Each structure stands twice: as C-alpha cells, then as structure tokens.
Amino acid sequence: MCGITALLLSNPEIMASVELFEGLQMLQHRGQDAAGIVTCGYKGRLYQCKGNGMVRDVFNQENLQRLVGGLGVGHVRYPTAGSSSNSEAQPFYVNSPYGIVLAHNGNLVNAEELKNSLDVKAHRHINTDSDSELLLNIFADNLQQTGKFRIYEEDIFTAIKGLYEQCIGGYACAAMIAGFGIIGFRDPHGIRPICYGIRRSHEGFDFMFSSESVVLDALGFTEIKDIDLGEAVIVTRQAITRRKLVHWGELTPCIFEYVYFARPDSVINGISVYRSRLEMGEHLANQVIKECGKNLDIDVVIPVPDTSRVAALQLSHKLKIAYREGFIKNRYVGRTFIMPGQQMRRKSVRRKLNAMALEFADKNVLIVDDSIVRGTTSKEIVQMARDAGAKKVYFASCAPPVRCPNVYGIDMPSRRELVAFNRDNDSIAKELGADMVIYQDLNDLIASCQKFNPHITSFDCSVFDGQYVTGGVTDEYLAHLEKDRSDLAKSSRESLHSPDTIGLHNFLHTSSQSYFERNGWSGVKGVNGVNGSN
Secondary structure, three states: OOEEEEEEOOOOOOOOHHHHHHHHHHOHHHOOOEEEEEEEOHHHOEEEEEEEOOHHHHOOHHHHHHOOOOEEEEEEEOOOOOOOOHHHOOOEEEOOOOOEEEEEEEEEOOHHHHHHHHHHHHOOOOOOOOHHHHHHHHHHHHHHOOOOOOOOHHHHHHHHHHHHHHOOEEEEEEEEEOOOEEEEEEOOOOOOOOEEEEEEEOOEEEEEEEOOHHHHHHOOOEEEEEOOOOEEEEEOOOOEEEEEOOOOOOOOOEOHHHHHHOOOOOEEOOEEHHHHHHHHHHHHHHHHHHHHOOOOOOOEEEEOOOOOHHHHHHHHHHHOOEEOOOEEEOOOOOOHHHOOOHHHHHHHHHHHEEEOHHHHOOOEEEEEEOOOOOOHHHHHHHHHHHHOOOOEEEEEEOOOOOOOOOOOOOOOOOHHHOOOOOOOHHHHHHHHOOOEEEEOOHHHHHHHHHOOOOOOOOOEOHHHHOOOOOOOOOHHHHHHHHHHHOHHHHHHHHHHOOOOOOOHHHHHHHHOOOHHHHOOOEEEOOOOOOOOOO
C-alpha cells in the first residue's frame, strides 16, 4: 500500500514542492519505507529528491528549495512488489517519450508477462522489480506509438485505454508529463483509491490528486471527487479533461481501506471512513453478544490504538461497558503491520505500546483491534495485558479472519504467515494466548461500508474470501507470491541491499549517480533518469 499525490499550481513561479511535502506527511500512514517528489520547472526540466525513510527524514528545507517548479508528483512507499532498495523509491521517470513521471499505488498480477512483452516487443529495459516501473513504461510505450512531436489529451487517453487493456490488477496512478500537466487514473475495478480537488488562487485554479481526501481538505481544495473506475483525468494550465475509458468493470473498492489503511477523516468512494468504523463497532458488539451471551463477564473495553478506537468506542456504547485507554502509544514508532519482517514487527510492538496496569489489573478485558493478520502484534498485546494483571483477555477483531493472500498491493501474501490459515477460532485464540477470539462477520463488514454508499454493490474482500475480482490469479501465481514475498525471502533480499554487501547491482546503481544524487537530490534534464529510464 502506498500514498500518491500530484499538484499543478496556476502560477508556475510558485514551488509545488512544499505542498507536495505536506501532502506526503498526511499520507505517511500509507507507507513508511520510502518517499519521493519530482517537480517540473522552466522549459520542462525535472527535479527530484527521493530515498528510503520517513517523509521527514528524506526531505529538509534545503532539498525542498531545490525542487523547482509549479507542478509535481509525490509518493510514499510501502513495499509489496520488489524490495526495499533505495533504487525503488518513487516516483519513477522515463525520458522518452516527452519526459514522463509516474507514482503508483497497487499491484499487477500479470507483471511477468508485461515485463517480457516490454523487453521483446518494445525493447524497453526494466531496471527494478517494481510494478510501478512497468506501468510507467507501458504508458510511455503506448504514447510513443503515436509518433508525434507534440501530444494532446486525445493521445494520452488512447495510451491509458491501452494500458487498461494490458494491465491486470489494482492500481491508482498519478503521472506528470514534462511541460504539459498532471494525470490521474484508476484501474477498471476501482480497487485502489484516488481523488482530486480544485482550489481558487489569485492567478486561476490549482489542482491536486491524492490517495485520500484528507490531503485535499487540509490544503484548502474543494469540489473533491473520486476518479471513477477506468477513468482518466488530465490537467493542464489551460483545461481539465476527464473521460471514462472502459465501461465493462464494476466498482469493487478494497474493503481493507476502511478497516485499516485510510485515515478516519478521509472519505473514499463517498463513504466516510470514520462513520464506517462506527458501524463496524455496532456490528461487532452484536457479534460479541452472539458468541458470549447477554450476561457478559467483561469489565472494560480497551482499543489497540489508533485505528480501532472509533469502533471500540461504539462497541462499548452498545454493550454499555466502560471504554478505557489501556494502551499508550509511542507515536514515533511506525505502523507494525507495514514493517518488513516478522522479527522487526515483534520487537516494535512493545516499543510502540505500553500497557497501564491501572486499567488491566484484576479485570476481564475485551481488547478491540481493527484486524488480526499475522498475529504477531496481537499475541504480544495479549501477553502485555496478562503481564499488566488482566484476569481474562478476550480479543475482538473489526474484520473477519484473514485467510487469503492479497494481490492488489497489501503485503499479506503468504498464507502460512497468516494466523487464521487452517485454524478455527479456538485454535487462533490458543495461538494468541487469549481466552476467546471474536471476529466480525463478513456480511456485517460489507454492510458497515455499504450503508453510506448503497450504489456500491460489492467490495474486494479477497483477503477474507479468496475471490479475486480482476481474474488472472492462478494457483501458480499465488505460489510464486508466497515464495517471493515471505518474510524469509524479504530477509534475503534485504541482505543483498545492506551496506556491507558489494555487488554488481549496488555498483551500477552507485556509479550512475552524481554527487547530488548520492546526497539525496538531483536535477534531471532530458537525457536519463536515476532509475533506469530509456
């Protein structure tokens, strides 16, 4: 899961980098592995700064000032396809044709086929394992087939329509063509979110794309709309043009956005994330009554901060049981779910949370979390509650059991790493050390979101039910994912990119960088991009 944003200011003399930086900070919850910004200045010159780390670590006042230009694209990365290598930080850039920059959120299920096709037919070299570089080169190759010296909106729509026909998966993209404008588009099923807004300025109108509406709200943009499934929106300083390019898809947004990923103050696909979580708490309370009976021996409801707070508050209200903040969060530790590696996640839980014995001692506690994925965090939390003196620990999840891999951009691919794989609720409770585990019913979860936009008839619930809406997900593909994306495989890849490892990949990457690139900033003009442009 990643966060993307793009900005075009009506005044080209004002630097877009500052607001792109602010937008990425507001999307930091969507990715903490890497961050990057590419801007476009005078005569189409591109400037970039990107690298591994949090937004505040990658950017400072000095390198933001070097990002010249009134339009640009930003990205925060959480690795799914590819590795955590510095070379895979986005946005990506190709110089031919026209100078194109792209940031992407999601995952392609036919990546190998596309990579082979680009090599054999288009003779385009792909330098990383990132799906984003594939999408960029497919878009670039489709544009190149126009053979034109200058392109227009019609050419871009044609290229994106071709991309929709070639690429299978869930993806939302923000792109920029040097000296032309910015572009936003979304897969034909609308799995991944992207929205846009307009802001009046002294010179005209500013325009922005973002993964979540909270960025647009905070920066003063209005008339916020979701990009529709299979739609593309092109923005220049002269016009805004939007067109739905495919008509065969059905809107099936990822339901895990509402459960976990999105900020509660965002609205996605017309659904308030906050209100959907309140409704999840309402339904989960009914499930607790169903499984535990009306005479509950629960003294207190305690959420796992931060995502589950809204649902836990509503659940406690429904059950008429006291709500307490029993876990205090260290805000300077990242989200454990999106940390690479099981060992790092396990170590980070106790560094991130501290249990207050005052709220646990001699009590029967109902802990509420947004979901249980690998079980690493949940197991540690249950043990922390017991160490703090809890008599009984019940554990309730706002989501159903996660039993299947996700192939659309969420890092939970290996079934054997999921605590619910091949286990019933009693076995899961035993594994976590809890007295009981209570899961949300899938139909209730769907109803919690659908209530606020009845026009959405289905969601991508593949992590719960194994139904992949795009098709093309074979047993062979899933087996490949499990092999490639297990924690063991990730650890092996990380060792290849460690500072102590000197290999051909690192030599090529380092030797191609200028002094400024090695220090986190570069100005790119026409000839090539840092990440293997054509």
